Amino acid sequence: MIVTRAGFLTSVQDLGRIGFREFGVSTSGALDPLALRVANLLVGNDERAAGLEITLGGLQLRFDDERIVAWCGGEFEVEIGSQSLPAGHVARLQAGDELKFRTPQIGCRGWLAISGGVDAPIVLGSRSTDLRANFGGFDGRALRDGDVIPLGPRPGSSASAEATADRPIPATTISSWTAPHDWVSPATPNPILRFLRGTDWTRFNASTLQHLTSELFTVSPDSDRMGVRLGGPELCRIDNVDLISEAVAPGTVQVPPSGQPILLLGDCQTIGGYPKIAQVITVDLGIAAQVRAGDRVRFSEVSLGDAHQLFLQRERSLERFRIGLSLRDQ
Amino acid sequence: MEIVPLGDSVLIVRVREQFDDAPEETLNEVLHAFEQLRSAAIPGVIELAPAYTSVAVFFDPLQVAEASGQPDRAFDWLEERVRRVITAAADRGKRRRTKRNIQDAVEIPVCYDPEFAPDLDDVARHAQISREEVVDLHSAADYRAACIGFVPGFPFMAGLPKKIATPRRSNPRKEIPPGAVGIGGAQTGIYPLRSPGGWNLIGRTPLKLFNPTKDPPVLLRAGDRVRFRVITREEFESLNR
Numbered sequence: 001m002i003v004t005r006a007g008f009l010t011s012v013q014d015l016g017r018i019g020f021r022e023f024g025v026s027t028s029g030a031l032d033p034l035a036l037r038v039a040n041l042l043v044g045n046d047e048r049a050a051g052l053e054i055t056l057g058g059l060q061l062r063f064d065d066e067r068i069v070a071w072c073g074g075e076f077e078v079e080i081g082s083q084s085l086p087a088g089h090v091a092r093l094q095a096g097d098e099l100k101f102r103t104p105q106i107g108c109r110g111w112l113a114i115s116g117g118v119d120a121p122i123v124l125g126s127r128s129t130d131l132r133a134n135f136g137g138f139d140g141r142a143l144r145d146g147d148v149i150p151l152g153p154r155p156g157s158s159a160s161a162e163a164t165a166d167r168p169i170p171a172t173t174i175s176s177w178t179a180p181h182d183w184v185s186p187a188t189p190n191p192i193l194r195f196l197r198g199t200d201w202t203r204f205n206a207s208t209l210q211h212l213t214s215e216l217f218t219v220s221p222d223s224d225r226m227g228v229r230l231g232g233p234e235l236c237r238i239d240n241v242d243l244i245s246e247a248v249a250p251g252t253v254q255v256p257p258s259g260q261p262i263l264l265l266g267d268c269q270t271i272g273g274y275p276k277i278a279q280v281i282t283v284d285l286g287i288a289a290q291v292r293a294g295d296r297v298r299f300s301e302v303s304l305g306d307a308h309q310l311f312l313q314r315e316r317s318l319e320r321f322r323i324g325l326s327l328r329d330q
Numbered sequence: 331m332e333i334v335p336l337g338d339s340v341l342i343v344r345v346r347e348q349f350d351d352a353p354e355e356t357l358n359e360v361l362h363a364f365e366q367l368r369s370a371a372i373p374g375v376i377e378l379a380p381a382y383t384s385v386a387v388f389f390d391p392l393q394v395a396e397a398s399g400q401p402d403r404a405f406d407w408l409e410e411r412v413r414r415v416i417t418a419a420a421d422r423g424k425r426r427r428t429k430r431n432i433q434d435a436v437e438i439p440v441c442y443d444p445e446f447a448p449d450l451d452d453v454a455r456h457a458q459i460s461r462e463e464v465v466d467l468h469s470a471a472d473y474r475a476a477c478i479g480f481v482p483g484f485p486f487m488a489g490l491p492k493k494i495a496t497p498r499r500s501n502p503r504k505e506i507p508p509g510a511v512g513i514g515g516a517q518t519g520i521y522p523l524r525s526p527g528g529w530n531l532i533g534r535t536p537l538k539l540f541n542p543t544k545d546p547p548v549l550l551r552a553g554d555r556v557r558f559r560v561i562t563r564e565e566f567e568s569l570n571r
Contacts, residue, residue, distance in 0.1 A: 021379040021388070022364075023540075023548045024479040123542050133482045133523055135542040199334050199342060244349055245477065245486075247379050247386030249340050271381045271479035279337030282391075304405060307338035308391050312401060315392045 001067075001114070003147040007058030007101065012118050012137035012149075013111075014050040017126040021270045027250060028128040028136065030111050031225065031266045032286035035072035037318065038183045039113035041325055042070035042090050044155045049117030050127035052143075054110045056292070059101040059143075063093045067154065068115040072184040074107020074290050083174060088184030090175040107187025107290035116152035131225060132267055179321065187290035190216075193263075193280045194302045198253060200243070200275035208235045212277065212299050217261065221293040225267040228291055234259035235277060245273040251280040251288070253299075263288060281307040283314050331416060333409050341387040341409060343367075343416060349382045349476070350516070353488045356383055357476055359420070361553045366419035372411050373397035380552050381477045387412055435555040438520070440469065440511050441566035442533040449499070449530035453513055456496045465560065467491045468532060473518065473556040483522035483540030483548040487556055490518045502528035509534045511558075522548075533558075536570035 003010070015036065016029025030036035030053055037047040052059070057076055070090045071078060078085045079100045085091050087110075093099065101110060120127040120137050129137025138149060178184065201209070217232035235255045248254060252264045254274040263280060264272075265288065280288055281302060291297055302310075332344040345363050346356045364380040367387065374394035379386040389408060398407035442450065442465045454461045473489035480486075495516040503526060506512075510521045512529030521527060522539035539549045550556065561569070 018388075019377055020482075020547065021377050021386075022478065022552065023546065024482045024484055025542075025547070026482075124547060130482075130542075132525075133540070133542075196335065196337050199336055244382045244384075245479070246344075246381045246384045247336065247340065247342055249336060249386075249388070251337050269480055270379055271477060276336070281338050304335060304338060305402070308395070308401075308405060311338060311391045312395055 001064065001149045001151055002062045003059070003143050003145060003149060004062050004098070005058060005060035006143040006145050006147065007054060007056070007060075009055035010059050010143045011053050011129040011131060011141075012050050012120045012127060012143075013053045013129060014127045015048050016266060017124055017128055017130070017136070020124050021247075024270050025124060026130060026132065026268060026270060027266050028130045029126065029266050030128075031109060031250075031289035032073065032111065032186065034183055034286050034314070034318070035186065036111040036113065038088070038179050038321070039070045039072045039111050040117070041322055042088070042179060043068040043113045043115040045113055045115060045117050047322075049113065049152070050120055050137075051111050051113040051118060054101050054112060056108060057101045057103040057110075061099045063095060063097050063099070065095050065151075065154075067093050067151070069093055069099065069112060071101075071110050071112040072179070072186075073110030074104040074187040075185065076104045076107075076110050077102040078110075080174075085174055086178070088178040088181075090177075092173065104187070106189055108292040109289050114151055116154045119150040119152040130267070180317070186286045188287070190296050190298065191287045191291065192298045192300050193288055194284050194300050194307070195253065195278040195280050196302065196304055196307055198276035198278045199246075201277060203237050203239055203241075203275050204255075204277055205236050205238045208233075208237075208277075211235070213301055216296040216298055219291045219293055219295045219297065220260075223291075223293065225265055227265055227268055228263040228288065230261045230263060230297070232260070235261055237275060243273050243275060245271045248272040248276065249279075251282065251285055252276050253278040253280065265289065281310065283307075283310045331413075331420075333412060335405070336386065339389055339391055341389070341412060342384050343387060343412060344384045345416070346383045349488075353474070353476065357474060357488075357553060360385060363416050363419050364552075366415050367412065370411075370415045372408065372415070374408065381479065433555055435472065435557045436550060438535050438537060438556060438558050439561040439565065439569060440533040440535050440558045441561050441563055442469075443563050443566075445563075446510070446534035446566075447532045449496075449512075450532045453494055453496045453530050453532055457494050459493070464494055464532065467494050468513075468518065469558045469560045471558075473558075475550045475552055475554045475556060476517075478548060478550065478552055480519075481521070481523050481525050481540075482542070483550070485519055485539070485550040485554075485556070487518045488516075490516055492516070496530050498528040499530060502526055506531065507534070508538070509536060511535060534566070536566050
């Protein structure tokens with residue numbers, strides 16, 4: 001697969017690097033792991049396979065063999081030649097086909113899965129690119145124009161070639177069926193992020209805690225895969241104790257002395273010393289991954305019990321979806 | 331000891347409240363808790379991360395719910411399991427406290443040449459001593475890596491002589507070369523990768539602190555003892571090859 005245009009920021013990501021936090025190694029990985037899992041399942045990959053994370057579009061790829069592709073994420077216009085490929089639909093591409101991600105109308109990132117997966121070397125247990133420490137993925141960096149990306153062997157490309165031919169997707173076309181809308185298109189113009197109280201919640205004054213849930217926060221342009229910088233009412237502490245650094249994680253909302261919060265994403269550091277006012281729940285990290293400069297977000301508090309219920313419900317729905325897909329393939 | 335949730339997938343176990351009043355003991359206790367949690371292999375726990383006074387326990391809520399057999403109380407179940415491991419570890423730790431602490435120091439060669447030490451003058455001025463005295467103090471002390479973080483392999487080291495503790499620079503540098511040795515407040519550290527940073531740079535090591543193709547990928551882990559050895563520019567060049 002050839003990158004004819006790399007776009008604004010495209011990188012190889014899988015579900016992230018787990019188990020090296022004690023050495024200061026970030027999770028990295030798709031900022032919306034569910035989106036990549038669903039896209040992978042749609043093309044017949046293991047859900048942990050590596051795909052591409054596309055930021056703000058501009059990506060153009062040319063395929064040199066037959067592949068099945070699907071993508072999930074923001075409201076991108078994706079084209080294969082003159083045909084349009086909506087999120088969550090499955091397309092079979094022929095050698096020579098070009099696939100194009102235009103700038104999204106709403107949202108910021110998309111995840112493209114390709115049958116066989118991106119065959120980047122496994123470094124510290126993952127194929128994800130660590131863009132901050134420059135390792136993993138494709139040469140430890142974002143993709144550039146002209147890169148040739150190795151893909152894994154297509155599932156069923158040898159022994160079960162006949163079975164592949166029997167699949168319900170005819171050659172060079174696009175499926176009419178799709179995955180659930182919430183999973184494939186999680187971006188909304190003014191999203192609400194649900195959170196649990198952070199470990200330093202009680203260090204903030206009453207009006208700050210009220211502002212956190214009543215006011216809008218505007219996404220600043222200097223946001224990246226490490227974190228979303230937000231502007232809004234100043235969040236003020238009631239103490240000025242120097243905190244001892246401890247773990248932070250994707251979803252942590254920390255408040256530096258400026259009083260303007262930062263919502264941490266997948267490339268965030270492993271430890272931090274700023275007070276943690278809130279933690280966005282895991283099922284909403286995909287929504288957080290879609291915000292872009294100028295968007296206005298709102299925070300809404302939920303209970304730990306609710307956060308776990310939402311997590312379990314989502315995993316169970318995904319399990320049903322997985323079973324549904326495997327029946328379709330038979 | 332206190333266990334607090336960091337969202338729906340992480341528990342932070344605060345083994346102690348303070349670090350600076352007893353760094354050695356605190357670090358020993360935290361690392362002991364970390365080791366015990368690791369060997370306990372509680373179902374659903376996917377990752378552990380020690381930092382100064384705490385150990386973070388990252389878990390998969392689905393696996394924990396399944397392992398606990400009571401999905402509605404999965405979180406309480408995990409917290410209870412973690413608490414039991416730490417409590418047992420603390421009891422055992424008390425009995426064999428004297429056995430710990432015996433470990434060779436990792437020796438790190440450092441060249442303090444002016445070219446590698448753009449902030450040595452500032453540190454000397456702040457301490458009201460000469461450059462040479464700063465180097466002598468920095469290279470003679472015994473250190474211990476209290477925490478690894480900021481970027482992969484970056485050791486935050488305790489044990490800096492109080493005299494040369496220096497506040498971070500008000501204007502952080504956009505780019506610091508790998509191997510740069512710095513002072514940030516009461517700690518010293520080494521930048522493993524080209525990165526931005528606000529510490530006062532006083533030297534450079536030719537050693538690689540982070541190599542993702544190695545196992546483990548880091549030169550220093552939390553708890554390691556460290557000594558610096560002064561090297562000349564020539565030694566730096568030959569070791570750097």
